[in-house]
Amino acid sequence: MIRIAICDNEKDARSYLSELVGRQQIEYQIAEYSSGEELLSANGEFDLLFLEMKLKMPGDGIKIAAAVRKKRWRKQPLIIFVTAYEKYVYDAFDVGAFQYLLKPVNEKRFCQIFQRAAERILSEEKRSRQLLVIQYAGASKAISLGCIYYAESQGHKVVLHMKDMELEYYAKIGDLEQELCGRFFRIHKGYLINLSFVERYSKTSVMLTNGEKLLISRYKYAEFVKTYLAFVEKEDKGA
Numbered sequence: 001m002i003r004i005a006i007c008d009n010e011k012d013a014r015s016y017l018s019e020l021v022g023r024q025q026i027e028y029q030i031a032e033y034s035s036g037e038e039l040l041s042a043n044g045e046f047d048l049l050f051l052e053m054k055l056k057m058p059g060d061g062i063k064i065a066a067a068v069r070k071k072r073w074r075k076q077p078l079i080i081f082v083t084a085y086e087k088y089v090y091d092a093f094d095v096g097a098f099q100y101l102l103k104p105v106n107e108k109r110f111c112q113i114f115q116r117a118a119e120r121i122l123s124e125e126k127r128s129r130q131l132l133v134i135q136y137a138g139a140s141k142a143i144s145l146g147c148i149y150y151a152e153s154q155g156h157k158v159v160l161h162m163k164d165m166e167l168e169y170y171a172k173i174g175d176l177e178q179e180l181c182g183r184f185f186r187i188h189k190g191y192l193i194n195l196s197f198v199e200r201y202s203k204t205s206v207m208l209t210n211g212e213k214l215l216i217s218r219y220k221y222a223e224f225v226k227t228y229l230a231f232v233e234k235e236d237k238g239a
Contacts, residue, residue: 002026002121003045007033007064008052008082013103017050017082020110026118036064046077047121050101053083053092062088065095075124078117132180136169143167145183149210150193151176161212185227187216195231 004021008014014032021030031046033039036055049068053061065079078098082105083089089100098120099113132143143160152159153173160167177186186192187206191214199207203221207213216224 002028002118003047004028004030004050005033005039005042005046005048005077006030006050007036007039007055007061008050009034009055010052013052013082016105017110020105020107021114024111024114024118036060036067039064040067040071045073045075047075047125048117049077049079050082051079053081053088053100054085062091062095065092065097069095078121080113080117132176134169134171136167145180145194146196148194149197149208149212150191150214151184152192153190161210163210183231185224187214187220187224189217191215195228196235198228201225201228 006014006017008017011034014034018030018032021028031042031044033042039049039051051061051065055061055064061081061083065081068079069076076096079092079095081089081092081097081100082103083100084103086102089102092100098117101110101113130145132145132148134141134143143162147162147164149161149163151173152161154168156170156172157168158171158173158176160169173186173190173192177184177192180192183196184192184194193206193208193214197209199209201207201216201224203218204216205213206216206224
C-alpha cells in the first residue's frame, strides 16, 4: 500500500493526477489538498507527494517542501514536483525532490516516474521490515530482526535478548508488539518472541532455539498456535 498526497490549487490538475495514479497497477491510498497550508496541517504521513511548484506564486511549492522536510515524521515522502515553470525545476533538488513533471503532464512520462518511485518506496518498506530502529545512548540504532530472540518488559524499559548480547532501552513492549506484528508474538505480558526462533511449545511454555524456555499465558495459547502455524506456512511458501 502506497500512501499518496496531491497538493495543487487547481482542482482539474488534482483530478487528472488522481486519474493517472488510478491507472497504475498498484494498491494505494490518495488524499488531495488545495493548498500548502492544508497539506501541512493534515494528520498522517505520506510515501509519495505530488506538489505543485506554484501554489500562490512561482516557487512557493519549494517553501512548502522545505516545511515538509522539517516534519518529524517516521519517514519522509518522495516528492515529485508538478509545474508549468521549467526554470524552477532545478530549485526542486535543493529540498531533495525525487523528480518533476511538466504541465501539461505527459502520461507516458508520468508512468515512468511513478513506477520508479513506487519501486523505491516498496523496496525501502521491505528493508525497513527487517530492521528495528530504536533510540539508544542518545542516537538511533538499527537492529536486524533476525538477531533478536525475544524482547522482555522490565518496568519502563525493554530488554532485547539477541544472539550475541542483551540491549536495554526505554520503551513500552506494547508499542513494540504493534510495530513487530506478524513476525513477533506476545506470549505473555512480559515476553514478545520472534516466531522464527520457536523450537517447540506446550500449553505452558515456549522453547526457543537458543535453549531458553519462556512462560506462555494460558489466555494467549490458542492465538499463539494459530499465529505461529500461519507464520510457518507463510515462510514455507517463501513469502
